Amino acid sequence: MKKKIEIKNLKVSYGSKVVIKDLSLDIYQNEVIAIIGPANSGKSSLLRCLNRMTDFNNEVKVEGSVLLDGQNIYEEEDSTFLRRRVGMVSPLPVGLPMTIQENVTYAPRMAGCKNKAELDFILEDCLKKAALWDEVKDRLHTLATKLSGGQQQRLTIARALSHHPEVLCLDEFSIAIDPVTTMKIESVLHELKKDMTIVMVTNVINQAKRLGDRTAMMLNGEILDLDENSKLFNGQTKDSRTKDYIEGLFG
Amino acid sequence: MFKPSIHLLNKDIREKNFKNILSLVTFFLFLPALGIIFWLFIKGYPALSWDFLTQDPINGMTAGGIFPTIIGTFWLVIISVLVSCPMGVLAALYLSEYAKDGKLTRIIRLAILNLAGVPSIVHALFGLGAFVLFMNMGTSILAASFTLAVMNLPVIITSTLESLKAVPHSYREASWNVGASRLQTIRYIVLPNSYPGILTGVVFAVGRSAGETAAILFTGVAFYLPFLPSTVFDQCMALSMHLFTISTQVVGVPEAYPFATALVLILLILSVNSIAVGLRTYFRVKRKW
Numbered sequence: 001m002k003k004k005i006e007i008k009n010l011k012v013s014y015g016s017k018v019v020i021k022d023l024s025l026d027i028y029q030n031e032v033i034a035i036i037g038p039a040n041s042g043k044s045s046l047l048r049c050l051n052r053m054t055d056f057n058n059e060v061k062v063e064g065s066v067l068l069d070g071q072n073i074y075e076e077e078d079s080t081f082l083r084r085r086v087g088m089v090s091p092l093p094v095g096l097p098m099t100i101q102e103n104v105t106y107a108p109r110m111a112g113c114k115n116k117a118e119l120d121f122i123l124e125d126c127l128k129k130a131a132l133w134d135e136v137k138d139r140l141h142t143l144a145t146k147l148s149g150g151q152q153q154r155l156t157i158a159r160a161l162s163h164h165p166e167v168l169c170l171d172e173f174s175i176a177i178d179p180v181t182t183m184k185i186e187s188v189l190h191e192l193k194k195d196m197t198i199v200m201v202t203n204v205i206n207q208a209k210r211l212g213d214r215t216a217m218m219l220n221g222e223i224l225d226l227d228e229n230s231k232l233f234n235g236q237t238k239d240s241r242t243k244d245y246i247e248g249l250f251g
Numbered sequence: 252m253f254k255p256s257i258h259l260l261n262k263d264i265r266e267k268n269f270k271n272i273l274s275l276v277t278f279f280l281f282l283p284a285l286g287i288i289f290w291l292f293i294k295g296y297p298a299l300s301w302d303f304l305t306q307d308p309i310n311g312m313t314a315g316g317i318f319p320t321i322i323g324t325f326w327l328v329i330i331s332v333l334v335s336c337p338m339g340v341l342a343a344l345y346l347s348e349y350a351k352d353g354k355l356t357r358i359i360r361l362a363i364l365n366l367a368g369v370p371s372i373v374h375a376l377f378g379l380g381a382f383v384l385f386m387n388m389g390t391s392i393l394a395a396s397f398t399l400a401v402m403n404l405p406v407i408i409t410s411t412l413e414s415l416k417a418v419p420h421s422y423r424e425a426s427w428n429v430g431a432s433r434l435q436t437i438r439y440i441v442l443p444n445s446y447p448g449i450l451t452g453v454v455f456a457v458g459r460s461a462g463e464t465a466a467i468l469f470t471g472v473a474f475y476l477p478f479l480p481s482t483v484f485d486q487c488m489a490l491s492m493h494l495f496t497i498s499t500q501v502v503g504v505p506e507a508y509p510f511a512t513a514l515v516l517i518l519l520i521l522s523v524n525s526i527a528v529g530l531r532t533y534f535r536v537k538r539k540w
Contacts, residue, residue, distance in 0.1 A: 056427060058351045084430035094425040097444055107429035110439070156425070163429055 001028040004197045010064040012045050019045045020221040032198040034212030042221040043201040047169045051086035052079040087165030091172040093152035095144030100136050103144045107163035122162050130158035131184040149176045170200040186211055205246055209233050217242040295510030313503045317512055319479055323487030328460045330396035336453055339407030347415040367405035371465040374402040378470040393483040395471030402466050403456040414448020447531040454527040458520045464491040490516045
């Protein structure tokens with residue numbers, strides 16, 4: 001299997017607070033890797049390192065290297081191109097204060113696409129993938145901020161898909177969505193796996209079990225356990241705390 | 252069981268009283284604003300006429316109109332806003348979107364806040380030293396406008412900073428997340444959502460510039476000029492200064508004249524404000540979160 005992302009000796013700190021200590025992780029092409037673990041274990045920080053959103057926080061210090069297709073992303077001067085390759089869905093829904101249509105076509109427009117037919121195709125395609133098309137197809141020109149929280153979350157997913165990322169990072173994408181819609185999106189993610197690599201942080205252990213090919217258990221900025229789902233969720237854990245966390249005894 | 256207890260009844264009364272006090276205070280604040288305009292109109296009405304607006308003052312400023320002062324005020328306000336707005340907005344953008352939160356930026360912010368509290372007569376002396384004498388502009392519209400611009404910079408920077416801060420950080424993150432650059436994020440996300448706040452600062456600056464007397468006293472405004480300024484290096488007259496002159500320095504001015512002049516000044520500022528309010532509502536309706 002081809003390695004899509006290689007994280008080597010990653011260390012992340014906010015001021016004097018170390019949130020990730022010496023973490024190494026390989027992520028393979030076209031796999032879904034789920035990251036579970038209690039709050040404050042550095043899951044979101046890890047995701048933010050993958051598309052260098054850390055650049056925008058002056059307090060963050062990142063050491064070590066993250067290789068995307070063998071290229072160290074921290075050696076590049078400009079990180080905007082990287083963010084088009086590595087998409088991100090944040091845990092809280094953010095509808096940008098513009099119309100639904102403008103929201104979904106924002107990324108391609110910022111990348112310089114002006115072709116209306118192409119933008120329209122992206123709009124419909126991404127909204128369908130995010131299981132939102134049927135609900136909003138008649139009001140694409142209304143403000144996205146008027147949508148409900150769950151709809152905005154799906155809009156966020158549509159926006160993240162709109163720039164055809166090679167890697168999609170999902171940070172608790174289902175936090176504001178009902179179970180039925182979550183299932184719809186999960187099945188879409190299953191499809192998307194064919195063309196992209198998915199890194200998913202989740203607090204719902206069953207979701208990690210359902211969607212992931214492999215699952216990593218993080219605690220206090222370290223990976224306690226990392227294995228294929230068939231093993232990890234069948235009691236074959238290296239660390240007893242992982243087993244306890246999965247079974248709901250700890251965390 | 253659900254009968255209101257004495258305690259609850261008391262609470263209800265307090266609740267109502269508090270609301271009444273608040274509305275009363277608001278009403279009393281509104282009253283002077285209305286009263287001023289009303290009073291000025293009553294007192295200044297006899298002097299108001301088309302000629303008053305379009306004629307030069309004559310007979311040692313005891314008769315005629317106030318045309319040159321309106322023109323002068325326009326010059327001063329427009330040039331000072333043209334200078335201070337771009338500078339102020341760009342400085343605020345830098346401080347809010349680019350500058351790292353360090354010792355230096357904290358000092359800059361503190362300096363801006365302090366500058367906003369400097370009395371205008373001090374700004375006037377600064378303008379006299381820096382623009383009139385050091386930069387050799389002489390007492391001119393340019394020097395006076397620059398002085399006003401310096402005076403207004405902190406106001407514009409502070410209000411712009413506030414309105415930039417009011418744009419949720421999550422919008423910026425969402426924009427960066429999909430590969431928009433910092434500049435694109437500012438252009439398409441941050442600025443469109445802070446126009447109303449920035450406009451408020453600009454309007455404030457316009458009002459201050461138009462009404463300011465001390466800052467332009469030494470730097471470019473004359474008591475009386477028999478001609479209109481033809482370039483920015485000429486001196487000019489100004490409404491605020493004229494009001495001061497005819498109400499305290501000149502003998503024999505009809506009583507209605509100062510009131511009418513003040514009314515024109517206030518209406519001028521109000522009309523600029525209402526344009527801004529219109530623009531703000533327009534932006535608000537267009538973009539809302």
